[in-house]
Amino acid sequence: MTAARLPRVVLRLHRTALIVWTLFVLGAVAFLVWLNEVEADRVQAQTTLCRHASTYCANVFASLDYSSPMGWISSVVYYSFWGVAAWAGAALIGRELESGTAQLAWTQGVSPTRWLATKLALPALALTVGGTLFVFVFRWGWSAHRDLMGDDWTFNDVFAARGPALVAWSLCALAVGTLTALLLRRSLPALAVSVSVMVVLNRYMEKHRTDLWPNTPTDRSRHPASHFWPMNLIETGILLTIAALSTTAAFWSLRRRTA
Template sequence: MPWAVLRLHRAALAVWGAFLLATIGMLVWEAGINADSVRDRIAACGHDPGLCRIRAVVDYGGTIGWASTLVYYSFFAVAAFAGGALIGRELENGTAQLAWTQSVSPTRWLAATLAVPAVLLVAGGTVFVFVFRWAWAANRDLMGDDWTFNDVFAARGPALVAYGLCALGVGALAGVVLRRSLPALGVACGVMYLINHNLEKSREDLWPTVASGGSGGQFHPESHYWPMHLVETGIVLGVAVVATGAAFWVLRRRTG
């Protein structure tokens, strides 16, 4: 079954691999090679660097930020793929039912169908997180200090992988319930938008704030990054487990 899944969806999986390699290559280029060119550009700004330095830093930091944005929001593509092609289309076309008549139980079919992309998501996402963390820290003088920026916040830790797995589970559930590719695609993406939007909106409430000196206001120091990040990761993984479990339950109910 895993080999069958690889053959059937090899084009989509190859695109995912190429996409990850391209973004990782962009990070390595910026942090390992282009950073020196940016510093030379700043040094050539003259006695009044001002706007010249700002533009150079924005160009460098913007490229690093775009890498995190592209991979972070790729969970929408994962949800669309899982709901539309991986599960929904197979049920709609009868391919899954054919497999069930050949000594492959529905539960085993779903487990094998989800296992292959799950392994690739975890492996690829983990590599990206480590490379991104290195790129983010390698040239701090050329980067901004906004660690709360949504894409960067997720890309520096396991939340990025958790969102991918959550999208896979949500997509699988949508596909099993709706059994049609296009509706499952739309519902999966819509649900992931709601999950992500609400977690980003309430991120500051995931961990207690501390009082700032003098002003009496509340804020999150950078030391709160990991507590906030891990709480969000746990919530997203919890949704992934529930969605995946529900997909198996619905499939068993419908296939007897």
């Protein structure tokens, strides 16, 4: 296997994961489009009828038919980084080190550094493109029918899905899973440790997210909407820094083991 053929080999080995990710993102985007272009009109009509009814309206909570699915789809896509960590630790890196496939590639004209760089570049591109597409569509859906949505943007899934933090979580999971696999060199332990690390990191970030940007006493401990972008960009920066450090450590570990 030559270095020129390596990207095609990686695509062939992990085409199932790429197909699943593509269908997952397109399915989520299609659901958002349907929710906003079709379902929103029905919900809007129900809530309008409800406001003009002279007696108790059974559809008083009709807006939940719109806001709840928006929340569910953002949660599913947001927490998909757990799956990214598991896949990176087990299938992308851990399995090939455990089976000896990686070592075989290194003897056929592909350097360990080139092997790892290609292994990371293709999934990172897919995660970035897919996550960015979802963020743009979700932001459109979030803004299109504000009267059907609550005004609390600090929910964990909504906060991430409206900005680049969504992509940063996936890239961080990819890097952490890769580093874990290179350190443990066994797929199942790498899977377990990678997911555990990301769960702990996620819980910590969610708990301290409100501390990312100073709040004033006049805001009564609740961040105004103007704080969304500073908070989201700071969280994105933290996650990308962790991803960069993990990636650097992964290359260092690989070079040390193959020197």
